[in-house]
Amino acid sequence: MTKSELIERIAQESGLPKGRAEMVVNTIFDSMTSALIAGDGIEIRGFGSFTVRLYKSYEGRNPRTGDVVHVAPKRLPFFKVGKELRERVNGSWDAESEAAVEAVSAPAARPAAAPAPAKPSTPRRRDESLSEDVI
Known part of the structure; x- marks a missing residue:
């Protein structure tokens, strides 16, 4: 909505x-x-409550570059569902809903992965070039 x-x-x-x-x-x-x-905080009986949670700063990583990034401390809103709302939402749960969720959340069948190529028996030095039979 x-x-x-x-x-x-x-x-x-x-x-x-x-x-x-x-x-x-x-x-x-x-x-x-x-x-x-x-x-x-905000409390709406039967529905839930809203609060603000404090998060400390931390060192994260840029997923694209891998660089270390400083993430500043922050405050974020948090919602905790009330008992009555949780029960009403779960009360509308039936076998058909559960089957639909299971169908969506079931992992898709993947084809078997090809075996990894065999590693050369002797270690190569960095200055050695790859021979045609290894490629």
Whole structure:
């Protein structure tokens, strides 16, 4: 569900004009954002809670170049699902849903890998060129 779909749904179910529903949704999101920026948690009983987690700096790697990159400390929002929401989501779980997930998550059958070429019996020195029979 996108923000636009949420606004549309609120407008339909509440009878509010679409512009008013958009204002309500924006006010809720702005209030939640302000609370998280201030370091406050948000708890919506039955739904879940939002908190801010602190992450220390660390040395990472650029996957493309392999260079060491310093990653600065940061604060990121974290959502923990509430018990009621978790139970409702899992309550709609049935055998058909489980079969669909198993079909998607099952590893695809891969053809057997070709055996690795045999290594030469004597080690080559760097200055030796490869002979035609090794290539």
